[in-house]
Amino acid sequence: MEPAVEIVDLVKRFGNTIAVDKLNLSIYDGEIFGLLGPNGSGKSTTLLIISTVYKPTSGDVYVYGKSVVKNSDEVRKYVGIAFQEPKALWVDKPYEILLWHAMVVGYSMSDARKVVRQVMEDLGVWEYRNKMFSELSGGNKKKVELAKVFIQKPRLAIFDEPTAQLDVITKHQVWNMIEDLRRNGSTIIVATNEMSEAERLSDRIGIMYRGKLRALGTPEELKDGIPGGDIIEIIVDGPVRESFVEAIKNDIDAVRIDLKDAVIRIYVNKGEEKIARVVDMFSRGGLKVRQISLKEPTLDDVFFYYTGAKLAGDNN
Amino acid sequence: MRSYARGIQIVVMRDLDRFWKYKWWLAGLITMNLTDLFIFALIFNGIVNRAYIDNYLLFIAPGITAIATFASAFSIGREVGVEVRRGYTQYLLSLPLTRFQLSIGRILGGALRGLIYQIPFIALLLILYWSIPSIEKFSIMIATSVMLTISMSSLSITISTAVRSFDLQATMRSFTYFVLFFFSNVFYPDALIRKYFPEILYIIISNNPVSIATSIYRWIFGVMPVEDPLILVIKMIIWCLVFFILGSFFYLRNLMA
Numbered sequence: 001m002e003p004a005v006e007i008v009d010l011v012k013r014f015g016n017t018i019a020v021d022k023l024n025l026s027i028y029d030g031e032i033f034g035l036l037g038p039n040g041s042g043k044s045t046t047l048l049i050i051s052t053v054y055k056p057t058s059g060d061v062y063v064y065g066k067s068v069v070k071n072s073d074e075v076r077k078y079v080g081i082a083f084q085e086p087k088a089l090w091v092d093k094p095y096e097i098l099l100w101h102a103m104v105v106g107y108s109m110s111d112a113r114k115v116v117r118q119v120m121e122d123l124g125v126w127e128y129r130n131k132m133f134s135e136l137s138g139g140n141k142k143k144v145e146l147a148k149v150f151i152q153k154p155r156l157a158i159f160d161e162p163t164a165q166l167d168v169i170t171k172h173q174v175w176n177m178i179e180d181l182r183r184n185g186s187t188i189i190v191a192t193n194e195m196s197e198a199e200r201l202s203d204r205i206g207i208m209y210r211g212k213l214r215a216l217g218t219p220e221e222l223k224d225g226i227p228g229g230d231i232i233e234i235i236v237d238g239p240v241r242e243s244f245v246e247a248i249k250n251d252i253d254a255v256r257i258d259l260k261d262a263v264i265r266i267y268v269n270k271g272e273e274k275i276a277r278v279v280d281m282f283s284r285g286g287l288k289v290r291q292i293s294l295k296e297p298t299l300d301d302v303f304f305y306y307t308g309a310k311l312a313g314d315n316n
Numbered sequence: 317m318r319s320y321a322r323g324i325q326i327v328v329m330r331d332l333d334r335f336w337k338y339k340w341w342l343a344g345l346i347t348m349n350l351t352d353l354f355i356f357a358l359i360f361n362g363i364v365n366r367a368y369i370d371n372y373l374l375f376i377a378p379g380i381t382a383i384a385t386f387a388s389a390f391s392i393g394r395e396v397g398v399e400v401r402r403g404y405t406q407y408l409l410s411l412p413l414t415r416f417q418l419s420i421g422r423i424l425g426g427a428l429r430g431l432i433y434q435i436p437f438i439a440l441l442l443i444l445y446w447s448i449p450s451i452e453k454f455s456i457m458i459a460t461s462v463m464l465t466i467s468m469s470s471l472s473i474t475i476s477t478a479v480r481s482f483d484l485q486a487t488m489r490s491f492t493y494f495v496l497f498f499f500s501n502v503f504y505p506d507a508l509i510r511k512y513f514p515e516i517l518y519i520i521i522s523n524n525p526v527s528i529a530t531s532i533y534r535w536i537f538g539v540m541p542v543e544d545p546l547i548l549v550i551k552m553i554i555w556c557l558v559f560f561i562l563g564s565f566f567y568l569r570n571l572m573a
Contacts, residue, residue, distance in 0.1 A: 051410045076412045087407035089398065091337050103326050104411050 001028040004187040009059035019045040021211035034202030035191040042211040043191040051081040080154030086145035090134035105152045119150045138165040157186045195299035209307040222302045228255030229297035230271025234264045237288040327421025335429045349384040378533030379502030381437040388433035389465040392426030393472025397485045419564040426469025453536045463556035464529040470563025501527040525555040
């Protein structure tokens with residue numbers, strides 16, 4: 001696959017703070033790439049460099065082969081970005097903000113009027129078109145920001161936390177619109193804190209933490225990459241011998257087994273492939289299984305695993 | 317080339333559209349400028365030395381026109397400052413425009429504000445003097461106004477982007493405004509300034525772009541003769557180029573982290 005974005009040894013410093021630290025990453029043409037990471041992980045800085053707002057301290061980014069350092073004017077022809085914080089001045093009105101944006105990205109006035117109306121209707125903000133931006137709700141401000149990219153239909157569309165502040169129905173609507181944008185030929189980068197959003201949209205996900213890329217792969221690859229990420233939980237009648245637990249551990253190559261009363265938790269990779277073998281061993285060992293379930297890791301687990309972050313009060 | 321010019325035009329039109337949004341600010345500015353004109357004329361007309369100034373209203377009117385033009389063109393800096401503070405410039409920098417299109421568009425947008433704002437003041441001058449300048453003088457007046465507005469628009473953008481702190485930006489803009497306002501020949505004739513002030517102060521005042529524009533306007537309407545109008549026009553061109561280069565440079569350098 002041809003890379004739409006090639007990030008090479010990218011470093012960005014602000015004074016003594018390293019926001020992006022030797023980042024290397026390829027984003028392929030036509031894919032939806034999810035960039036995950038906690039606040040301050042370097043996601044937004046990376047996106048601002050790709051969209052030529054920031055200059056790299058060192059390294060480079062190539063967008064469809066054009067360097068953000070040497071050919072930034074060319075790069076901007078390919079890129080459209082919806083910022084995390086909506087960018088508009090308070091006295092401006094949504095319709096005029098978007099009409100001006102449409103003109104800047106190349107529409108004639110008559111086409112601009114049509115496309116702006118269409119996108120505003122799709123996002124449900126047409127009725128607010130003549131309100132001052134400062135009078136809009138947080139969600140509607142966000143929709144106006146997103147509308148810029150849907151109007152522009154750029155070859156590389158960047159969304160920085162696109163559904164923050166949006167209600168559930170609008171979230172799904174925006175996700176559909178992002179997928180439509182991809183179907184129409186755009187490559188998409190979505191930076192988000194929301195695992196469900198990354199999982200729903202992304203072909204591949206990169207996890208950033210403290211300026212570095214900690215993990216990269218499809219959502220399934222990332223989940224499977226956690227050692228012992230799947231948990232097979234079994235509730236049995238009667239006591240279970242330690243030797244039996246040890247035999248299971250060796251047989252299915254379990255990472256860890258916890259035994260507490262009649263509940264056994266087996267931490268294993270690719271649990272879906274091993275669950276039948278576990279049931280068979282219990283059956284042959286004469287133990288009656290009352291309940292069995294397989295819990296796969298969520299992207300939350302993936303995120304915690306790769307970033308090393310812990311929830312408050314979580315000591316495990 | 318056409319699409320390049322279109323990009324600049326779109327940036328200019330945005331700044332011009334935004335100019336009309338601040339109706340109360342505009343009303344206040346016009347009131348202030350007209351008040352300056354008539355109050356100063358009323359107060360000083362009876363007390364000025366007739367050897368220097370025959371009619372203070374006719375003397376001060378071109379200067380107030382220059383001040384009004386300068387103040388409205390200078391307003392672009394206030395908005396650029398707000399844009400920097402609110403992170404809006406990130407949006408502008410991400411658009412498919414070259415940096416030059418963006419900076420020249422902003423400067424010309426500010427300049428166009430000044431030129432449009434100047435129109436009623438020019439009309440007022442024509443009424444006050446009840447004479448129409450020759451085509452040649454009228455062309456020089458327009459060129460002077462264009463250079464004055466480009467200079468002031470560029471200068472205000474330079475201040476708003478060279479200083480990061482918003483409070484300091486506002487202070488610097490006010491300070492520059494008052495230096496240009498009071499260290500000018502708007503209120504006093506050059507001969508009087510030369511007679512009563514140190515030579516260095518006279519040189520500074522007479523080379524202030526607002527003073528140069530005022531002197532040109534006065535020459536055009538026959539209020540005050542000048543030795544060589546061409547020298548004044550050349551000085552205006554130099555100020556225009558210096559501020560334009562500074563404005564473009566600082567606007568781009570300071571917005572790009």
